[in-house]
Amino acid sequence: MYDIIGDIHGHASRLEQLLERMGYERDADGWQHPDRQAIFVGDFIDRGPEQIETYRLVRSMIDRGAALAVMGNHEFNAVAFKTPHPEQPGERLRLHTEKNRNQHAAFLEQVGEDSALHDEMVAWFKMLPLYLDLEGLRVVHACWHDASLETLTPLLDERQCLHADAWLDAARKGTDAYNATETLLKGLEIPLPPGERFLDKDGYERQHIRTRWWSHGAGTYRSVAMLDDATRETLPDEPVPSDVLPGYTDEKAVFVGHYWLRGTPEPMSDRVACLDYTVTEPAPEGKLTAYRWTEEKSIDRDAFFWV
Secondary structure, eight states: OEEEEOOOOOOOOHHHHHHTHHHHEETTTTTEEEEOOOEEEOOOOOSSSHHHHHHHHHHHHHHHEEEEEEOOOOHHHHHHHBOOOOTSSSSSOOOHHHHHHHHHHHHHHHHHHTTHHHHHHHHHTSSOSSSSEEEEEESSSSOOOOHHHHHHHGGBBBBBBBEEEEEHHHHHHHHHHHHHHHHHOOEEEEOOSOOEEOOOTTSSEEEEEETTTTTSSSBBBBHHHSOHHEEEEEEEBBBTTTTSSSOOOOOEEEEEEEEOSSSSSOOOSSEEEEEOOOOSOOTTOEEEEEEESSSSOOOOGGGEEEE
């Protein structure tokens, strides 16, 4: 039996509150449940005030067998930001632009850039799998996408972690590996019609939208976009091509994070649940959210927990 826990973003105190509410107990070695196991959907770092504490709490649970985890896009970016580019001396896999550094600033400040702890955490992030395909359920940070999984399979070890020599392709824009990794960790994106654009939550101009990839059939750019209501209303209400969204029809439930949802946690479909409800925002809007899975195939709206 599993409890799947959404994006934490350095809010260790809220994670402890959630674990306590769900019946987990703390001893000298950390947190555990008498007969359940937690699964974290990634995005442990960036933004929040307790990123080191979050790392230590999550890692201690995994080390003792009390939890599993997958990589989030923020852990992927942290690895790429730190890793030297093998073909471009002085550069990193993720460029140290002002935008990229600003997105990572809280982590670097709390950890200490290029400190021993920084090295330790990045090395641990590299060991996180990109997805989990377990008996009865699946966990991936943003999107379960068969074509992307097929592309990445040769680059992964038996634990679904990227091989050491695969990071360059996975971080290099324009490669098949990069596009596949982006889809799993950030969602399936499609381009808007020519000339259309919008500003994301950080004020950056975008010409692509993340989609409701699990949906079937036709929709409009406005209806399939994973955006807040105000931003979505600015998108064109034109139909997207009918073959753009892969849909999700498999029997296993899929649990994701990533999408900064608001309101009361609820199923995205009968097989898909998102557990990212903007924990970085003040209560009551921001919620650290979990789902208590008890082998059901359809998502149960009464199985969500949050603090």
